[in-house]
Amino acid sequence: MTRLALLTAASLAAVVASGPASAAERIKFDFWYGLTGPLGEVVQKHCELFNQSQDKYEAVCTGQGGYDKAEQNTIAAYRAKQQPTVVQIYDAGTVNFMLSGAVVPAPEFAAEHGLAIDWKAYFPAIADYYATSKGEMWSFPYNSSTAVMYWNKDLLAKVGKTEAPKTWEEFGADLVALKAAGVACPFATDFDTWPILEQFSAIHDLPVATRDNGYAGLDAELVFNKTKFADLVKDISAWVKDGEAVIMTQQTGKTKTQGFADGSCAFMLNSIADHSTIGKTAAPGLNWAPAMLPVYEGFQRHNSVIGGASLWVMKGKSAEEYEAAAAFLKYVTAPETGERYIAENTGYIPVTTNGFELLTKEGFYAEPAHAGREIAIASLNASEVGPLTHGIRLGNFTAIRTTIRSELEAAFTGKKDPQVALDDAVAAGNDILRRYEQTFRGVALP
Structure with missing residues (x-):
C-alpha cells in the first residue's frame, strides 16, 4: 500500500475538458484548484489568460469545490491513476503531500524543466511554510495571505x-x-x-x-x-x-x-x-x-504566518504534460503575469520581494482600493522567522x-x-x- 493510500480518500471528481477550437493541436494537462466562488473564477480566468498567451499548451482547469475536496479528490485520483498534473493545495494539506510519496518536489521539477526560479526571492515566512528541513520548498506558492x-x-x-x-x-x-x-x-x-x-x-x-x-x-x-x-x-x-x-x-x-x-x-x-x-x-x-x-x-x-495555498506537481504524468505544466507554472508564478494578477484581482499578497517591489513601483498600494494591504507584508516580515514562527506542520x-x-x-x-x-x-x-x-x-x- 502506498503512503498516499493511507490518507483519507474521497470520490474522484469528474474532469470536464474545455478549450478553444485549436485545443486539439495543443499539449494538454490537468490543473485542479480548490478556491470557489469569485476567487475560483479568478483562478479559472488565470488559466484562460495562460492559454491565450501562447498556442502550444492548454491548461484544463477544474475547480474541486473547496480546499478540502481538492485534497481528497487528488488523493483518490492518484490511487486510480487519474491524478492531475498540478493541484492547488491549501496550507493545512502541506504535511500530507510531503509524506504522500506522490509529488515531484518543486526544486526537482524546476531543475528538470528549466524553470529559473529565484527561491531566495520568496518572503521567508512564505518559503519556510512549504520548505523541508533542508530548506527546499516542495511546492510553488500561489495565493498567500496573513x-x-x-x-x-x-x-x-x-x-x-x-x-x-x-x-x-x-x-x-x-x-x-x-x-x-x-x-x-x-x-x-x-x-x-x-x-x-x-x-x-x-x-x-x-x-x-x-x-x-x-x-x-x-x-x-x-x-x-x-x-x-x-x-x-x-x-x-x-x-x-x-x-x-x-x-x-x-x-x-x-x-x-x-x-x-x-x-x-x-x-x-x-x-x-x-x-x-x-x-x-x-x-x-x-x-x-x-x-x-x-x-x-x-x-x-x-x-x-501565512494562509492560502500553493501548487504541487504530481508524479506519474507524461513528459509532454510536464512540459506544459512547466510553462504554466512559469506564467502563473512570475511577478508580471502571476503575482500582479492575483494581487489585482483578490486580496492575496505577492509572495516574493520581486512581486512586492513591482507592485510598489507601479503605485498599487497608493491606490485607494488597495490602501493598507502592505500591512500584511510588514506583518510577515516583523522579525526573522524562527522555530515557532515558520508555520505549523501537524x-x-x-x-x-x-x-x-x-x-x-x-x-x-x-x-x-x-x-x-x-x-x-x-x-x-x-x-x-x-x-x-x-x-x-x-x-x-x-
Whole structure:
C-alpha cells in the first residue's frame, strides 16, 4: 500500500475538458484548484489568460469545490491513476503531500524543466511554510495571505481614538469604551483557529505544539492550552459575555466580514485576502483600514504566518504534460503575469520581494482600493522567522482545526470554562496526532 493510500480518500471528481477550437493541436494537462466562488473564477480566468498567451499548451482547469475536496479528490485520483498534473493545495494539506510519496518536489521539477526560479526571492515566512528541513520548498506558492485586524475609523473616533490598538490590553479598553458609547458590536468574532490561535501564537513566539510546531517530527504534541493563548480565550469569552464582542457566523445569519463591511462592528480579525471583499461590499462611506494584530504587553512582536495555498506537481504524468505544466507554472508564478494578477484581482499578497517591489513601483498600494494591504507584508516580515514562527506542520491538521474550533465555540458561548475547553481541545487533538503518527510509523518528514 502506498503512503498516499493511507490518507483519507474521497470520490474522484469528474474532469470536464474545455478549450478553444485549436485545443486539439495543443499539449494538454490537468490543473485542479480548490478556491470557489469569485476567487475560483479568478483562478479559472488565470488559466484562460495562460492559454491565450501562447498556442502550444492548454491548461484544463477544474475547480474541486473547496480546499478540502481538492485534497481528497487528488488523493483518490492518484490511487486510480487519474491524478492531475498540478493541484492547488491549501496550507493545512502541506504535511500530507510531503509524506504522500506522490509529488515531484518543486526544486526537482524546476531543475528538470528549466524553470529559473529565484527561491531566495520568496518572503521567508512564505518559503519556510512549504520548505523541508533542508530548506527546499516542495511546492510553488500561489495565493498567500496573513491575518490582520480590521478597524472602523469612524466608530473608534467616537471614543477619541485615531489609531488602531497595538496591544490586547488597549484593545480590551477600546471595547469597553465603544460599548459605553452605544456601539452595538465593538468586536465581531467567530471560532476560526487560524487568526485566533495560529497567528496569535506566531506573533507572540509561542508554541502551538512541541517539536517546533511539528516541523521536527510527527511525535509533536499540542501545548497551546498552557501558553498565553489561554488568556486570550478567557478575554474573548468575557467580552462576549459582557456584550463587548458579538459572535457572527453563517449560522447566526451574518458573518464577521459582513458585520464589519456593513459598518455595524468596530473590529474584526481576518485574512488580508478579505480586504478586497470588504472594499467591494462596504457600506457607502465606510472609513476603515487594516492594522497588525495586537500583542499582549510584555511580548515582542514576531512575524505572523501565512494562509492560502500553493501548487504541487504530481508524479506519474507524461513528459509532454510536464512540459506544459512547466510553462504554466512559469506564467502563473512570475511577478508580471502571476503575482500582479492575483494581487489585482483578490486580496492575496505577492509572495516574493520581486512581486512586492513591482507592485510598489507601479503605485498599487497608493491606490485607494488597495490602501493598507502592505500591512500584511510588514506583518510577515516583523522579525526573522524562527522555530515557532515558520508555520505549523501537524498531521491531519484539518481535523485538529475542526476540533479546536468546536472547543472555542464552547468557550465563547459560555458552555465550557475557557481552560476546560482548551484542555479538551488539546486532548482530542493529541489523539488525532497519535493516530497520524501510527499511520506513518517509520516515515520521517523531509
